[in-house]
Amino acid sequence: xxxxxxxxxxxxxxxxxxxxxxxxxxxxxxxxxxxxxxxxxxxxxxxxxxxxxxxxxxxxxxxxxxxxxxxxxxxxxxxxxxxxxxxxxxxxxxxxxxxxxxxxxxxxxxxxxxxxxxxxxxxxxxxxxxxxxxxxxxxxxxxxxxxxxxxxxxxxxxxxxxxxxxxxxxxxxxxxxxxxxxxxxxxxxxxxxxxxxxxxxxx
Amino acid sequence: xxxxxxxxxxxxxxxxxxxxxxxxxxxxxxxxxxxxxxxxxxxxxxxxxxxxxxxxxxxxxxxxxxxxxxxxxxxxxxxxxxxxxxxxxxxxxxxxxxxxxxxxxxxxxxxxxxxxxxxxxxxxxxxxxxxxxxxxxxxxxxxxxxxxxxxxxxxxxxxxxxxxxxxxxxxxxxxxxxxxxxxxxxxxxxxxxxxxxxxxxxx
DNA sequence: TTGACAATCGGACAATTGTCCGCTAATATT
DNA sequence: AATATTAGCGGACAATTGTCCGATTGTCAA
Numbered sequence: 001x002x003x004x005x006x007x008x009x010x011x012x013x014x015x016x017x018x019x020x021x022x023x024x025x026x027x028x029x030x031x032x033x034x035x036x037x038x039x040x041x042x043x044x045x046x047x048x049x050x051x052x053x054x055x056x057x058x059x060x061x062x063x064x065x066x067x068x069x070x071x072x073x074x075x076x077x078x079x080x081x082x083x084x085x086x087x088x089x090x091x092x093x094x095x096x097x098x099x100x101x102x103x104x105x106x107x108x109x110x111x112x113x114x115x116x117x118x119x120x121x122x123x124x125x126x127x128x129x130x131x132x133x134x135x136x137x138x139x140x141x142x143x144x145x146x147x148x149x150x151x152x153x154x155x156x157x158x159x160x161x162x163x164x165x166x167x168x169x170x171x172x173x174x175x176x177x178x179x180x181x182x183x184x185x186x187x188x189x190x191x192x193x194x195x196x197x198x199x200x201x202x203x
Numbered sequence: 204x205x206x207x208x209x210x211x212x213x214x215x216x217x218x219x220x221x222x223x224x225x226x227x228x229x230x231x232x233x234x235x236x237x238x239x240x241x242x243x244x245x246x247x248x249x250x251x252x253x254x255x256x257x258x259x260x261x262x263x264x265x266x267x268x269x270x271x272x273x274x275x276x277x278x279x280x281x282x283x284x285x286x287x288x289x290x291x292x293x294x295x296x297x298x299x300x301x302x303x304x305x306x307x308x309x310x311x312x313x314x315x316x317x318x319x320x321x322x323x324x325x326x327x328x329x330x331x332x333x334x335x336x337x338x339x340x341x342x343x344x345x346x347x348x349x350x351x352x353x354x355x356x357x358x359x360x361x362x363x364x365x366x367x368x369x370x371x372x373x374x375x376x377x378x379x380x381x382x383x384x385x386x387x388x389x390x391x392x393x394x395x396x397x398x399x400x401x402x403x404x405x406x
Numbered sequence: 407t408t409g410a411c412a413a414t415c416g417g418a419c420a421a422t423t424g425t426c427c428g429c430t431a432a433t434a435t436t
Numbered sequence: 437a438a439t440a441t442t443a444g445c446g447g448a449c450a451a452t453t454g455t456c457c458g459a460t461t462g463t464c465a466a
Contacts (some may be wrong), residue, residue, distance in 0.1 A: 036450055045416025117373060120322040126377050158392045166369035170320060174329050189361040197400030237422060253424060296450025
C-alpha cells in the first residue's frame with residue numbers, strides 16, 4: 001500500500017470531499033478555508049474539486065442540500081397542517097420557517113449567496129433549486145389569496161421575488177448584527193410590514 | 204525627460220485613474236477590466252490604486268459619485284416640490300427615481316454591489332453614503348406617514364431596509380432580463396405591491 | 407490474465423486580487 | 437541653492453480562483 005491513496009469510486013470521493021469540507025469549515029470558519037486547501041486535505045486534485053463543484057458556493061450548496069430538503073419538507077408539512085387556515089397565516093408560518101433557517105445556517109448561507117451571486121461561472125442563485133422552490137411556494141400561496149379575495153389582485157410572481165429579496169442572507173445578517181434586531185424582532189417585523197399589508201382585512 | 208512618467212500631484216493622479224477607468228470600462232466592459240490593467244494603463248502602481256480604492260467596487264463608487272450626488276439632489280428636489288402631496292405619492296416618486304437610476308447605471312451598479320457586498324476588505328454597502336442617504340430618506344417619509352396616520356404604526360427603520368433590499372441591483376436585473384419585465388412594469392409592480400399596501404386608504 | 411480504451415484524476419499554470427517595503431520626488435529649512 | 441525630511445509611489449510578491457492536459461486507474465473484451 002503506497003502513501004499515494006488508491007483511487008476510490010466517484011461516490012467515495014464526493015463523500016470524502018464533503019466530509020473534509022465540513023471538518024475544515026467548522027475548524028477554521030467558512031471564510032478561512034480555500035478550495036485548494038480542501039482539495040489537499042481530501043487528497044484530491046484541484047481539477048477534481050472544480051469538476052464537481054464549480055465554486056465554493058456550489059460546494060456549500062451541496063453541503064447544505066440535506067438541510068434544504070429537510071426545510072422544504074418541513075415547509076410542505078406545515079402548509080398541509082394549516083390547510084384550513086387563511087393564506088396569511090400560512091404565509092407567516094412559511095416565513096417563520098425560512099427565517100429560522102437563515103438564523104441557524106447564517107455563515108454557510110451567506111457564503112453560498114456571496115459566491116453564487118458574485119461569480120459568473122455558475123448559474124445565478126435564482127436558478128438554483130432552493131430558490132425556485134421557495135419562489136414557487138410563495139407564488140402559489142399568493143395566487144390562492146388573490147383567487148379567494150384575501151388579497152388584492154397583485155402580480156404573484158413579481159411579489160414572490162421581491163419578498164424573498166427583502167429577506168436575503170446579507171440583509172438579514174445586517175439587521176441582526178449591525179442593527180441589533182433580535183431574531184424574534186425580525187420575524188415580528190416581517191409579519192407586520194411585509195406580509196400583513198398584502199392581505200385584505202376580513203371583517 | 205525620461206520615458207518614466209513624472210510624478211504628478213495626488214489630484215492629478217486620481218483624475219488620471221478615474222479617466223482611464225472610465226475609458227477602459229466603456230471599451231471592454233466593467234467585468235473585463237482588472238485593477239492591474241487600469242493601473243498599468245494609467246501609469247500608476249498597484250499600491251497606489253489600492254491605497255485610493257480598496258477594491259473595484261470602491262472604484263466604481265467613486266466613478267459614480269457625481270451621478271449619486273445628482274440623484275440625491277434630484278430626489279430632494281422632487282420631494283420638496285411634492286411637499287403638499289400625501290406621503291404615498293412622494294414615496295412613489297422617490298422609488299421611481301431610484302429605479303430609473305438603477306436602469307440607467309445597471310452594469311456599474313451591479314458591479315459595485317457585487318464587489319462591496321462580497322468583499323471583506325471594505326465597509327459593507329450598508330455603511331456607504333448612497334445607501335445611508337436612501338435609507339434615511341425613506342425612513343423619514345415613513346415616519347411622517349405614521350405620524351399623520353397615513354400608515355399604520357410600523358417600524359420605519361426596518362421597513363426602509365427591506366424596501367431597499369427588495370429592489371437591489373441583482374434582483375432588479377434578474378427581473379428585467381431573465382424574467383422579461385419591462386422597466387415600466389417593474390415600476391408599476393413596485394408601486395402596487397411594495398408601496399401601496401404600506402399606506403392606509405383615505406376615504 | 408492481459409492488453410486496450412475510456413474515464414477521470416491531479417498538479418502545473420494563468421489570471422486576478424490585495425499587500426508590503428524600498429526608493430523616489432516634493433517640500434521645508436537654513 | 438543644497439540638504440534633510442517625509443509623503444507616498446510602484447513593482448515584486450503572496451494568496452486564491454479557476455483551467456487544462458498529460459498521467460493514471462478501472463473496466464471490459466478476448
